[in-house]
Amino acid sequence: DTAVSQTPKYLVTQMGNDKSIKCEQNLGHDTMYWYKQDSKKFLKIMFSYNNKELIINETVPNRFSPKSPDKAHLNLHINSLELGDSAVYFCASSQDSGGGRKSFFGPGTRLTVL
Amino acid sequence: KNQVEQSPQSLIILEGKNCTLQCNYTVSPFSNLRWYKQDTGRGPVSLTIMTFSENTKSNGRYTATLDADTKQSSLHITASQLSDSASYICVVSSSGTYKYIFGTGTRLKVLA
Numbered sequence: 001d002t003a004v005s006q007t008p009k010y011l012v013t014q015m016g017n018d019k020s021i022k023c024e025q026n027l028g029h030d031t032m033y034w035y036k037q038d039s040k041k042f043l044k045i046m047f048s049y050n051n052k053e054l055i056i057n058e059t060v061p062n063r064f065s066p067k068s069p070d071k072a073h074l075n076l077h078i079n080s081l082e083l084g085d086s087a088v089y090f091c092a093s094s095q096d097s098g099g100g101r102k103s104f105f106g107p108g109t110r111l112t113v114l
Numbered sequence: 115k116n117q118v119e120q121s122p123q124s125l126i127i128l129e130g131k132n133c134t135l136q137c138n139y140t141v142s143p144f145s146n147l148r149w150y151k152q153d154t155g156r157g158p159v160s161l162t163i164m165t166f167s168e169n170t171k172s173n174g175r176y177t178a179t180l181d182a183d184t185k186q187s188s189l190h191i192t193a194s195q196l197s198d199s200a201s202y203i204c205v206v207s208s209s210g211t212y213k214y215i216f217g218t219g220t221r222l223k224v225l226a
Contacts, residue, residue: 004157041201043158043216056213090157103148105157 003027004106006091012112013081021076021109023091031055032074033103034066035090043090049074078111086113116141118206120217128225131194135220137187137204145209149178149189152201152219161189161202194224 004025013019025032033056034046047066048056054066063079078085088108095101118139127133139147146165150158162171162178164187170179175192191198204217 040218041152041221042218043203043205045214045216092157102160102163105159108155108157 003104004091004093006089006106006109008109009107010110010112012114014114015081015083017081018077018079019081019111020078021089021091021111023074023076023106025072025091025093025104025106027093027104029093029095029104030071031094032068032071033092033094034074034076035092035105036060037088037090037108039087047074047076081111081113083113086111116206116208116213116215118204118215118217120202120204120220122220123218124221124223126223126225127194129194129196132190132192133194133222135189135191135202135204135222137189137206137217139185139187139204139206139215139217141185141206141208141213141215143209144182144185145207147178147180147187148205148207149176149187150203150205152203154200158203191222194222196224196226198222199224 007022031050033048037043046060049068052068065077068074088110090108091106092103094103121136148163149161152158161176164180177190180187201219201221203219207214
């Protein structure tokens with residue numbers, strides 16, 4: 001019954017590796033997001049997809065590439081991982097992209113780059 | 115520059131007491147303001163969403179207020195419980211640009 005799920009929950013990897021985080025929502029929402037929360041607990045939006053189309057692409061390195069195979073999934077692929085990528089990554093979804101609807105967040109993926 | 119500032123940074127109160135968290139923003143044009151609660155190790159959970167025309171909105175013991183003129187919002191927690199211990203994040207979205215600007219949060223600790 002999980003509304004927004006992410007895998008894996010924890011990810012520990014070496015610098016330079018490529019890794020993916022998966023996100024799925026079963027709420028029937030049109031819009032999905034990726035957020036990064038750093039060590040100071042500051043949340044920052046990275047990407048937003050509406051009906052599989054990219055609508056927000058904040059200033060993030062192009063090593064980060066989101067992929068939305070369908071409306072219910074938004075995966076995040078990260079190439080050439082760096083120490084500064086260590087953070088908690090949250091996936092979220094909402095009914096629409098207009099901003100007026102509540103967003104539901106996943107449990108987060110804690111990424112540690114060694 | 116679009117900014118959202120929250121105060122205090124952290125707060126400790128005794129169980130049963132009330133408290134008020136503040137959020138000041140400079141986001142323009144304004145679309146809506148949200149308050150989220152984030153428990154340690156979990157994703158944020160939405161408490162309230164307010165648009166320009168709404169002055170107050172309640173969700174159980176949580177009451178949010180919005181003054182769009184002064185660009186201030188507050189989150190009042192009544193009769194606090196131990197489970198209220200969490201970070202509370204204010205988020206303001208800008209209309210037409212899909213921008214979400216997050217505050218740095220207030221970390222609340224409720225003691226027995």
